[in-house]
Amino acid sequence: MPMVEIVKPADKPLGDWFETLRGWLDRNGCGSVTFARVGQGGDRPVYRLAFGDRALAGKFSRTFATYLTGTPEAADDEPPEFVALDGLAEVPA
Numbered sequence: 091m092p093m094v095e096i097v098k099p100a101d102k103p104l105g106d107w108f109e110t111l112r113g114w115l116d117r118n119g120c121g122s123v124t125f126a127r128v129g130q131g132g133d134r135p136v137y138r139l140a141f142g143d144r145a146l147a148g149k150f151s152r153t154f155a156t157y158l159t160g161t162p163e164a165a166d167d168e169p170p171e172f173v174a175l176d177g178l179a180e181v182p183a
Contacts, residue, residue: 092147093140096157097131114153120146131159 098107115123122142129136136159141147151158 091140091142092144093138094147094151095128095136095138095159096154097134097136097159099157100134111154114150118146118149120150 098104102110111125115121120141120143123146124140126138127135128138139147139150141150
């Protein structure tokens with residue numbers, strides 16, 4: 091399962107940033123993406139998105155390259171613990 095890690099930009103309100111990401115995911119047919127906060131990058135939160143499609147993960151990475159922290163490796167047959175397989179996971183505020 092391809093994953094992408096991103097860090098929230100310091101200059102954007104969390105709700106506005108999430109709306110930007112969710113809008114892109116919706117426009118690109120990424121309904122099976124899960125999203126979870128996984129840590130802290132200095133003073134900014136880090137989030138991980140797990141995609142069902144490697145091509146869409148790559149497209150997302152290119153589109154939001156300024157937010158990337160890295161792309162962790164994951165086995166295609168073993169979803170990570172944070173993944174809610176039934177849709178978009180709740181993200182803590």
